[in-house]
Amino acid sequence: MNKKIIITVIVTLVSGILLGWLIFGGSEAEPNAEHVHDTEMAEETTWTCSMHPQVRKSEPGDCPICGMDLIPVENEKSDGLDPKAVSMSPTAMQLANIQTAVVGYTDPVKKVRMNGKVQSDERLVYSQSSHIPGRIERLMVNFTGEYLSEGQVIASVYSPDLVTAQEELFEAQRIKDKQPSLFKAAKEKLKNWKLSEEQIQQILETGMAKETFKIRADVSGYVTEKRINTGDYVGRGQAIYEIADLSRVWVLFDVYESDMPWVDQGDEVTFTIASLPGEKFEGEISFLDPVIDPKTRVAKARVVKSNPGLKLKPEMLASGVVKAELSNRDENLVVPKSAVMWTGERSVVYVKSKTEKGVDFTLREVTLGPELGESFIVEEGLKKGEEIAVHGTFSIDAAAQLAGKPSMMNAEGGKPATGHDHGGMEMNTNESNTGQGEKEVAGENKTLTVSQQAKEALHPLLKSYLAWKDALTRDDFKQAQQMALVMRKQLEKIDMGVFKGNAHQAWMDHQEELATSMKHLQHLSDIDELRRSFQEVSASMIKVTRKFRPLTNVVYVQHCPMANNNKGADWLSTEQEIKNPYYGNSMLTCGEVTEQL
Numbered sequence: 001m002n003k004k005i006i007i008t009v010i011v012t013l014v015s016g017i018l019l020g021w022l023i024f025g026g027s028e029a030e031p032n033a034e035h036v037h038d039t040e041m042a043e044e045t046t047w048t049c050s051m052h053p054q055v056r057k058s059e060p061g062d063c064p065i066c067g068m069d070l071i072p073v074e075n076e077k078s079d080g081l082d083p084k085a086v087s088m089s090p091t092a093m094q095l096a097n098i099q100t101a102v103v104g105y106t107d108p109v110k111k112v113r114m115n116g117k118v119q120s121d122e123r124l125v126y127s128q129s130s131h132i133p134g135r136i137e138r139l140m141v142n143f144t145g146e147y148l149s150e151g152q153v154i155a156s157v158y159s160p161d162l163v164t165a166q167e168e169l170f171e172a173q174r175i176k177d178k179q180p181s182l183f184k185a186a187k188e189k190l191k192n193w194k195l196s197e198e199q200i201q202q203i204l205e206t207g208m209a210k211e212t213f214k215i216r217a218d219v220s221g222y223v224t225e226k227r228i229n230t231g232d233y234v235g236r237g238q239a240i241y242e243i244a245d246l247s248r249v250w251v252l253f254d255v256y257e258s259d260m261p262w263v264d265q266g267d268e269v270t271f272t273i274a275s276l277p278g279e280k281f282e283g284e285i286s287f288l289d290p291v292i293d294p295k296t297r298v299a300k301a302r303v304v305k306s307n308p309g310l311k312l313k314p315e316m317l318a319s320g321v322v323k324a325e326l327s328n329r330d331e332n333l334v335v336p337k338s339a340v341m342w343t344g345e346r347s348v349v350y351v352k353s354k355t356e357k358g359v360d361f362t363l364r365e366v367t368l369g370p371e372l373g374e375s376f377i378v379e380e381g382l383k384k385g386e387e388i389a390v391h392g393t394f395s396i397d398a399a400a401q402l403a404g405k406p407s408m409m410n411a412e413g414g415k416p417a418t419g420h421d422h423g424g425m426e427m428n429t430n431e432s433n434t435g436q437g438e439k440e441v442a443g444e445n446k447t448l449t450v451s452q453q454a455k456e457a458l459h460p461l462l463k464s465y466l467a468w469k470d471a472l473t474r475d476d477f478k479q480a481q482q483m484a485l486v487m488r489k490q491l492e493k494i495d496m497g498v499f500k501g502n503a504h505q506a507w508m509d510h511q512e513e514l515a516t517s518m519k520h521l522q523h524l525s526d527i528d529e530l531r532r533s534f535q536e537v538s539a540s541m542i543k544v545t546r547k548f549r550p551l552t553n554v555v556y557v558q559h560c561p562m563a564n565n566n567k568g569a570d571w572l573s574t575e576q577e578i579k580n581p582y583y584g585n586s587m588l589t590c591g592e593v594t595e596q597l
Contacts, residue, residue, distance in 0.1 A: 047070040071095060083405075102385060119252050128241040136230050144224060144225060148222075151217060153216055219243055223242070248306050253271075257299075272319050334375050347365070348363055473580065510544050560590050563580075
């Protein structure tokens with residue numbers, strides 16, 4: 001009985017101790033463990049935006065710039081990795097739309113685009129002249145465009161000289177037995193005026209001198225120019241009509257000076273005619289001008305084309321493409337334009353590599369060869385089989401700048417960016433700075449924060465733009481073209497390195513727009529063409545001024561509703577008074593101020 005009591009007490013004591021540990025010990029350990037776990041997660045996990053990697057937050061949410069969902073930044077383990085490489089997670093690559101391609105050899109083909117016109121074949125253009133001097137009594141062909149057949153009567157001429165020559169013929173006929181040479185000379189004189197033997201014989205048989213004679217067409221073709229009217233006096237050999245045979249025509253294309261190395265005689269040209277939509281024509285360059293026009297800076301490339309049905313008419317506008325094969329190269333590495341980033345002095349790409357740790361991208365400087373439309377030949381810097389980023393390169397470069405790795409703007413790398421310093425833009429780790437002029441946004445007309453150095457870099461560009469505008473208001477074509485060329489040179493001199501963060505990408509876009517608009521300034525031959533280029537440049541310059549605010553004084557956006565075929569066009573001016581560059585003196589005050597910057 002005593003043993004049973006002792007055993008019962010021991011079991012009860014042990015059970016009580018175990019139950020107490022389970023209740024109190026477990027309840028204390030669980031919160032501590034959970035707290036430690038949460039703390040570690042909070043310390044280790046950082047959230048960022050795939051499109052704006054300068055954003056850093058300690059919790060998930062939306063990007064304050066673009067509104068995209070933030071993604072976690074994976075811990076970069078540098079063991080065994082290239083210290084200059086940028087690591088990117090598969091999720092970040094997908095959201096940033098990063099695409100890659102393998103570099104390989106190809107037969108490079110450069111597409112050269114040319115504009116031109118249909119013209120008459122100069123070898124099939126004739127001047128129909130009068131072989132008889134006198135007064136035009138009647139014209140059988142009274143308008144241009146009429147078709148003439150060889151031998152057709154086109155006019156009749158009253159000729160006193162021919163009447164005299166006939167009288168001489170009659171006198172020579174009377175004494176032809178004594179002086180046959182004189183009679184022969186009188187007949188030859190009439191033949192020199194294109195009278196046939198049959199006509200001369202008819203004159204001799206009638207014995208009466210004719211006062212009017214018919215002029216017949218020497219060739220068949222279309223009348224392209226009428227040079228006389230009824231009642232006009234014409235001399236011997238004077239042109240009456242210009243006649244063109246349009247069964248074969250020329251298509252003359254303008255080859256710009258910069259494209260001359262890629263266009264040769266014998267190249268095949270595929271072209272279309274603006275007034276014949278849906279139809280394509282082909283031909284071969286039969287002749288290329290050996291000299292360049294000093295005014296337009298172009299050479300003419302001639303394509304000879306047969307013209308059945310007369311579809312091709314002189315003065316029709318044509319657009320052609322020549323595919324120039326660079327056959328003098330044995331090995332050609334070609335990369336898309338989208339893969340290359342420019343800094344003004346260097347051209348760089350990002351090369352992809354895979355390791356056990358994941359995917360890395362390394363900056364590589366390359367030497368570019370000729371441009372091939374949407375791609376480039378790479379002379380140095382890449383090898384066949386290497387994989388490079390062809391889309392999303394700016395996102396990779398932004399990540400490199402933040403990590404202090406070599407990037408487009410810093411070839412040697414630098415200090416990693418913190419939550420408060422991202423390429424010149426301030427961004428709080430938990431929320432964006434919404435102070436006036438400090439928040440960087442991607443909107444079309446929103447102001448970007450840039451350094452004073454970047455603003456000053458734009459001053460020469462704006463100065464030459466305003467000088468171009470002033471010359472157009474004075475209708476001074478020569479001065480306007482000169483200032484436009486100065487502006488293009490100023491654009492080329494701007495150092496892209498002074499633009500940081502999103503401002504850099506924005507400037508890259510606007511710089512490309514401006515360069516495209518001013519590409520052929522030296523080839524423009526009249527002020528209307530120059531004004532069309534100014535309209536495109538003004539649209540870009542207004543965007544630049546809105547985003548970067550480079551000037552401290554007020555700049556006015558002015559608008560003319562009649563410009564651009566009544567669609568309206570804008571320009572910038574530092575004066576509130578309207579001086580219209582699109583119409584000059586003809587409508588100098590047409591327009592209004594629509595905005596002040």
